[in-house]
Amino acid sequence: MEAQGWGRRVLGLIGCQVLEDEVAHVLCQDKELEAVLVVDSPKAEGIASKLRQGGVANVVEVVAEELAAKLPEEGASAIVWVKPIELHQSPAHLRADVVASAKGIAPLCDSILIFYGVCGNAFRAIDKVADEIGAPVVILRDSKGLIVDDCIGAVLGGAEEYRNFLLRDKGGYTMNTMWAANWRHFMVETQLLHDPIDPEEARIVFQCMDYSKVVMLVTGLGDDALFHKQAEEFANTFGLGNREERCTLAAVEASYLTAKLMMEESSLRKHHPSDFHLL
Numbered sequence: 001m002e003a004q005g006w007g008r009r010v011l012g013l014i015g016c017q018v019l020e021d022e023v024a025h026v027l028c029q030d031k032e033l034e035a036v037l038v039v040d041s042p043k044a045e046g047i048a049s050k051l052r053q054g055g056v057a058n059v060v061e062v063v064a065e066e067l068a069a070k071l072p073e074e075g076a077s078a079i080v081w082v083k084p085i086e087l088h089q090s091p092a093h094l095r096a097d098v099v100a101s102a103k104g105i106a107p108l109c110d111s112i113l114i115f116y117g118v119c120g121n122a123f124r125a126i127d128k129v130a131d132e133i134g135a136p137v138v139i140l141r142d143s144k145g146l147i148v149d150d151c152i153g154a155v156l157g158g159a160e161e162y163r164n165f166l167l168r169d170k171g172g173y174t175m176n177t178m179w180a181a182n183w184r185h186f187m188v189e190t191q192l193l194h195d196p197i198d199p200e201e202a203r204i205v206f207q208c209m210d211y212s213k214v215v216m217l218v219t220g221l222g223d224d225a226l227f228h229k230q231a232e233e234f235a236n237t238f239g240l241g242n243r244e245e246r247c248t249l250a251a252v253e254a255s256y257l258t259a260k261l262m263m264e265e266s267s268l269r270k271h272h273p274s275d276f277h278l279l
Helices: 017-029 044-053 064-070 085-089 091-108 126-133 151-156 159-168 177-189 200-208 224-237 250-271 273-278
Strands: 008-016 033-039 059-062 075-083 111-115 137-139 172-175 213-218 241-246
Touching: 008 017, 008 091, 008 250, 017 044, 017 075, 017 111, 017 151, 017 177, 017 250, 033 044, 033 064, 044 059, 044 075, 059 064, 064 091, 075 091, 085 091, 085 177, 091 111, 091 126, 111 250, 126 137, 137 250, 151 159, 151 213, 151 250, 172 177, 177 224, 213 224, 224 241
Parallel strands: 008 075, 008 111, 033 059, 033 075, 111 137, 172 213, 213 241
Antiparallel strands: none
C-alpha cells in the first residue's frame, strides 16, 4: 500500500555523539524525509552541519519544546537528538537520560530508534521499558537479532564479530571517525584527561592497559585522508602502532530500516486501522 495520504509520520532517533557520522549516513540516504529536526543542544551543531552537507534539504535546529510546531503536517520526518559521550561515565545515568528523552518525544513519534548498543549494560533489556516510553522502540541489532555491544560492535557487524575481534586483536585501541576527530575533547569528557593539551596522564593509563596500537574502524564514512591523519596523530602522541579494520554499516542500516518500517506500520494503525491488514 502506498504511504501517500497517511498524514504526518515521524521517526525519532536518539543517538550517541560517537556515532554521529553513522547517524548522518542513514538520514542522508533516506530520500523520503520531508524534514529532519535536530534537537538543539551543545552537540547539535555537528550533526546538523553534516546533514546539510550530505544533501538533506530541510534541516531545522529547534529546542525540544518547539518540536511539535516545527514538524511538517504531511510526509515522513525525523527528530534527531544527539547525546554527549560523557553520559557513558554512568550506564544508569545514560539509560535514564535516553529513556527520559524518548518519553519526551514519544507523543510526536510513530517509532523511536535508540542509536546505541548495550553500552555497559545501559540498554540491556531495553524492550522491558518500551511500553512505558509510549512509542515503538528499536535499538541497534545485528543480523542475528542481538543488540550490538557498543559503537565498536555496531560497525564490526555485531556481537559475534566483536568477540572474535577482541580475541584476535589484543592490545588494540579502537577508533572511529568521531573519536579520531575529537579524541582530546572526548578523553577529557570521559575523564581520561584533565588537560587536552597535556596527554601525559593518559599515556600512563595506556601503558598500564597494555595498548600497543590504534585500530582504525574504517567504514567509508567521512574524509578518509583526514581520518588517517587524525588517527596517526593520536597513535604518535601515545607511542602506538596503527592499523586498519575494515567494517560494515549493515547493522546500522538494517536497524534504521526496521525503525522506518515500524514508523510506517504505526502510522497506518493510527490513521488507517481498517487498512492495516494490507501490510
